[in-house]
Amino acid sequence: MSIQILFLCGLNELGNLIVEVSCLPLPGNLIGMLLLFLLLMMGAVPLHWVKEGSSILLKHLSLFFIPIAVGLMNYGHLFLHQGWIFLLLILISLWIGIYTTGGISQFLIHKKEHKQEEYLQRGERRYG
Structure with a gap:
C-alpha cells in the first residue's frame, strides 16, 4: 500500500514538473491525474497496482481540506x-x-x- 501511495505521489510530482517545464496554464495535480488515467487506459498500469492506495487516500480526503x-x-x-x-x-x-x-x-x-x-x-x- 505504501508503494502505491508513493507511486501516486510520484505521478503528482511528475505532473508538477511537466507544468513547470512546459509552462502549461494547468495545475500539476491535474496533469498527474491525466497521466494516471492514460496509464490505466493503455494498460501500462493495472488497476490493482493503485486501487488500495487510492482507496485509502479517498477515504481520508476530507483531511486534505483542513x-x-x-x-x-x-x-x-x-x-x-x-x-x-x-x-x-x-x-x-x-x-x-x-x-x-x-x-x-x-x-x-x-x-x-x-x-x-x-x-x-x-x-x-x-x-x-
Whole structure:
C-alpha cells in the first residue's frame, strides 16, 4: 500500500514538473491525474497496482481540506465584503456541473438505447 501511495505521489510530482517545464496554464495535480488515467487506459498500469492506495487516500480526503479551510480564515474580511460574489460563482459553477453531467448522461442513455434497438431489429430480421 505504501508503494502505491508513493507511486501516486510520484505521478503528482511528475505532473508538477511537466507544468513547470512546459509552462502549461494547468495545475500539476491535474496533469498527474491525466497521466494516471492514460496509464490505466493503455494498460501500462493495472488497476490493482493503485486501487488500495487510492482507496485509502479517498477515504481520508476530507483531511486534505483542513489546511485550505484554515488558510481561508485569513481572508475573513474578503468574505464579509464580497462573499455574495463567491456564492454566486459557486452556484453558477454548480449549475454548469449538474447541467453538463445530466446532458452527458442523457446522451449516453439515448445512445445505449439506440444500439439496443438496432441490435434487436437485426435479430428480428434474421429470425423473424
